[in-house]
Amino acid sequence: MVRVLAVADEEVPSVQSRVRDVRVDLVLAAGDLPWDYLESLVSLLGAPAAYVPGNHDPRTGHGVGPGGLVDVDGHVQTVGGLRIAGLGGCVRYNDGPHQYTQKEYDSRARVLLREARDAEVDVLLTHAPPLGLGDESDPPHVGISALHGVLETLRPSWHLHGHIHPYGMHKPDRQLGPTTIRNVIPWQLIDIEPRSAATATATAGRRA
Numbered sequence: 001m002v003r004v005l006a007v008a009d010e011e012v013p014s015v016q017s018r019v020r021d022v023r024v025d026l027v028l029a030a031g032d033l034p035w036d037y038l039e040s041l042v043s044l045l046g047a048p049a050a051y052v053p054g055n056h057d058p059r060t061g062h063g064v065g066p067g068g069l070v071d072v073d074g075h076v077q078t079v080g081g082l083r084i085a086g087l088g089g090c091v092r093y094n095d096g097p098h099q100y101t102q103k104e105y106d107s108r109a110r111v112l113l114r115e116a117r118d119a120e121v122d123v124l125l126t127h128a129p130p131l132g133l134g135d136e137s138d139p140p141h142v143g144i145s146a147l148h149g150v151l152e153t154l155r156p157s158w159h160l161h162g163h164i165h166p167y168g169m170h171k172p173d174r175q176l177g178p179t180t181i182r183n184v185i186p187w188q189l190i191d192i193e194p195r196s197a198a199t200a201t202a203t204a205g206r207r208a
Contacts, residue, residue: 001191002026002081008162010186011037016044026080030162030184031127032056035066042068048080052088054127059097076115082122082194090128090163093139102145109146113153120195124159133174133181151179160184
């Protein structure tokens with residue numbers, strides 16, 4: 001079991017003291033947090049970490065990003081024992097960085113799925129949610145339509161995102177097939193069993 005600290009959008013300095021003595025195996029950042037905040041959190045916990053950028057983050061790529069965190073935007077990588085697929089940014093509503101049209105997201109999703117191939121993905125990490133599943137009707141907070149196809153193909157155990165601020169109200173999980181979709185703003189501790197481990201256990205049980 002991998003204990004994940006997922007963070008997004010809202011800086012909460014007290015989280016550092018609250019998780020200091022908690023075992024954390026992996027930090028996942030879903031965007032729109034100051035890079036120095038992420039770097040200090042990862043340094044404190046001494047855990048591997050991965051991130052996707054949010055629509056308010058500076059431009060990333062080519063070695064530019066928060067130190068100590070793996071950029072999984074548009075990629076599938078194994079970090080901290082979990083297979084992570086990432087897709088950052090949000091649907092375009094102005095000329096800011098990390099914003100894409102729905103057609104551009106269709107193209108980005110196809111590239112991501114080609115990279116995933118037949119790999120068992122544990123977590124889909126995005127900044128924005130899927131269209132119609134936890135998004136909002138105003139242009140800056142419309143969800144990504146291409147994520148439906150990504151979820152249907154990869155069937156991860158979890159889809160973690162930010163972008164939709166709860167403003168103190170509980171945002172319920174959503175379920176799409178085998179995938180639990182969770183808004184992690186401002187932070188969540190989640191225990192995730194790697195799908196590879198679950199498959200190996202099931203296979204061993206059949207052979208016994």
